[in-house]
Amino acid sequence: MFQLTEQELKEGYGGYTAKEINQQPKVWLEAFANFEENRKRYQDFIQSILKKHTQVKVLLAGAGTSAFAGDVTAYVLQRQYQGAVQFEAAATTDIVSNPENYLFKEVPTILVSFARSGNSPESVAAVELGEQIVKDFYQVVITCNKEGELAKRTENDANSLSILTPDDAHDQGFAMTSSYTSMMLLCYELFSLKPTSKQRIELLAKCAENVLGRVTPTVEEILEIPMDRIVYLGSGLLQHVAHEASLKMLELTGGEVAAVYESSLGFRHGPKSILNDQSAVVVFLSEDPYTRKYDLDIVRELAAEDSQLKLIVIGERYDKAVEELADWSLFVNHTESVIQNDFYNSLLYIILPQVLALKKSAQLGVTPDNPSPSGSLNRVVQGVTIYDYSGDGEK
Known part of the structure; x- marks a missing residue:
């Protein structure tokens, strides 16, 4: 596996x-x-x-x-x-x-x-x-x-x-x-006002099986590059998926890889300063036609950078222009059906970050199931004191 x-x-x-x-x-x-x-x-x-x-x-x-x-x-x-x-x-x-x-x-x-x-x-x-x-x-x-x-x-x-x-x-x-x-x-x-049909959930499961079956060679190639920091970018709800993706890398590598997230537009406003020649950037592409324009702008900008950073782009359906811009690309839907829904796609997009974090952890010699053997972090958080609330805070 x-x-x-x-x-x-x-x-x-x-x-x-x-x-x-x-x-x-x-x-x-x-x-x-x-x-x-x-x-x-x-x-x-x-x-x-x-x-x-x-x-x-x-x-x-x-x-x-x-x-x-x-x-x-x-x-x-x-x-x-x-x-x-x-x-x-x-x-x-x-x-x-x-x-x-x-x-x-x-x-x-x-x-x-x-x-x-x-x-x-x-x-x-x-x-x-x-x-x-x-x-x-x-x-x-x-x-x-x-x-x-x-x-x-x-x-x-x-x-x-x-x-x-x-x-x-x-x-x-x-x-x-x-x-x-x-x-x-x-x-x-x-x-949801638009409940999922049986056909849609079966399509998502089929796409996920396909991604799981072919993601490993891409991850193996990514792991061949020196990478001490990674950035995940997305727009709208995909920015929050980027947050989860960055946490996976941080958790599973025990903090040995610096991982951050940002919106595609917000990245230029300071956070871009994290990049160096041992950086990887992952961009989640929105299926909203308007929002996608901003995601593609940052993809083009990063692809044109005169540096050694590596660019990974994840989208729903094959896009030749994206494939040519990115060092690696992953398209999650190879069926004849169309998903075109960022929420559903988010379930598929997160698979590569999960596998990448798992494999990077193993590469570093960290134990993925328990990346904090010292006990400073626990599966269920410990050491939290809950104080009585009197309702007399600032108004």
Whole structure:
């Protein structure tokens, strides 16, 4: 798998992470099938809240990768609803430290918690703050762990809903991979005005299988270059995917590769100064024709640089001009069908960054399943003190 050695594929070294990246198409199909069985009950819960109040805020929250899942999903849902329902994403770490910026007594709020384990102290504290501050408070827990604290708190609570991913999505590796993509898919199905068809999810799974089957040679070539820093760029929701991609590299290499993210337009405004001759830049191409123009501008600019930096471009369908500009290109859809949806494509675009981070970690001799053996970082965060909230902060 991914041309990793037998040693590298041992569970506890990199085997969990490799398996969890590779299983994503299967997990998506299972998650979608499970959702379909419960779609009416889930959506009746949401519709009952929306009908009860003239104004509803949906706050998508999580910590780390779970927060980025909220960023991506909130972006596409806000665009669909056009303000009729207010979608906002916030890290639970921000909600807990600054609750009055996100939770308002008179604004009915649905807190959507993305949670792999459901035991992170900030995730639990965010729910408790919502219950304390908001008069009409509801929660949806999208989690990989039915035994987690968040899932248990929804039991016998008429104002709460728990949606479980397939068991396999409860990633055992340090970094979230299949848990991230499956939780995003479930949240999208819960709220989207354009629900996914069976044919569409099967198309996505087919494309993902294809990418997983051919991404390794590209990654192997990339790893032949000296690379001590990497930049991920994207526009709109793909900027948030870039955030997740950069975290994967940072996490799995134990910080040995500096990884940052930015928007395609924002990169010129200072962040571009990170580039040196041992840099790689990955650009995610939007399928929005207007937005794509800005992505292509930065691709052309970087391709013309008089330096040794390497350019990698990821898009949906083959583009000869892009292929000629980039050092490496990956096009994720080789079928006759068209996806043309940045949210769906984001599930496919993240595969190369996941595999690249896994392989770079192994190349550096870091243990991908546990890149922080010293214990300074943990799969479920530890060492967090949660303080009582009195509601007497600055107004």
